[in-house]
Amino acid sequence: MAADGIEQRAAEIILLYQEGLAVRLLERRFEISTWALYNLLRRHRVPLRGDVRPASASHRAAEAYERLRSDGLFHHEIAEKFGIKPNTLYRAVQQRRWQKPAIPPGAWR
Structure with missing residues (x-):
C-alpha cells in the first residue's frame, strides 16, 4: 500500500471516529486491533471520547x-x-x- 493510501485510510478512520462510529465497528471494518486504532488516534492528536458519556x-x-x-x-x-x-x-x-x-x-x- 502506498503512502498516499495509508494516509487516506488514516484520514477515513479518524473522520469516522470523530463522527461517532463505535470503536468495535472501526476495528472490524478496517481489520485493525484496538491498540493500532488508538495508536493512530494518538499519533494524529485526535481527542479520545471514552471519558465523555451523556448523563442518564x-x-x-x-x-x-x-x-x-x-x-x-x-x-x-x-x-x-x-x-x-x-x-x-x-x-x-x-x-x-x-x-x-x-x-x-x-x-x-
Missing part, C-alpha cells in the same frame, strides 16, 4: 431535583418528567448527596 435521565433528574422541588413539583412529578420511576430518582438523589465534593488541585498544600 436519573442523573439529570438528581441535578435538577432541588430546583424543581423549590418550584413546587412533587417527587413523583419530577420522576415522571424525566421518564423514570420515583424509586430510581430517590436513589439518584441520595447518591448525589453522598458524593464527595471535588477538591481542586493544590488545595491540600
Whole structure:
C-alpha cells in the first residue's frame, strides 16, 4: 500500500471516529486491533471520547431535583418528567448527596 493510501485510510478512520462510529465497528471494518486504532488516534492528536458519556435521565433528574422541588413539583412529578420511576430518582438523589465534593488541585498544600 502506498503512502498516499495509508494516509487516506488514516484520514477515513479518524473522520469516522470523530463522527461517532463505535470503536468495535472501526476495528472490524478496517481489520485493525484496538491498540493500532488508538495508536493512530494518538499519533494524529485526535481527542479520545471514552471519558465523555451523556448523563442518564436519573442523573439529570438528581441535578435538577432541588430546583424543581423549590418550584413546587412533587417527587413523583419530577420522576415522571424525566421518564423514570420515583424509586430510581430517590436513589439518584441520595447518591448525589453522598458524593464527595471535588477538591481542586493544590488545595491540600
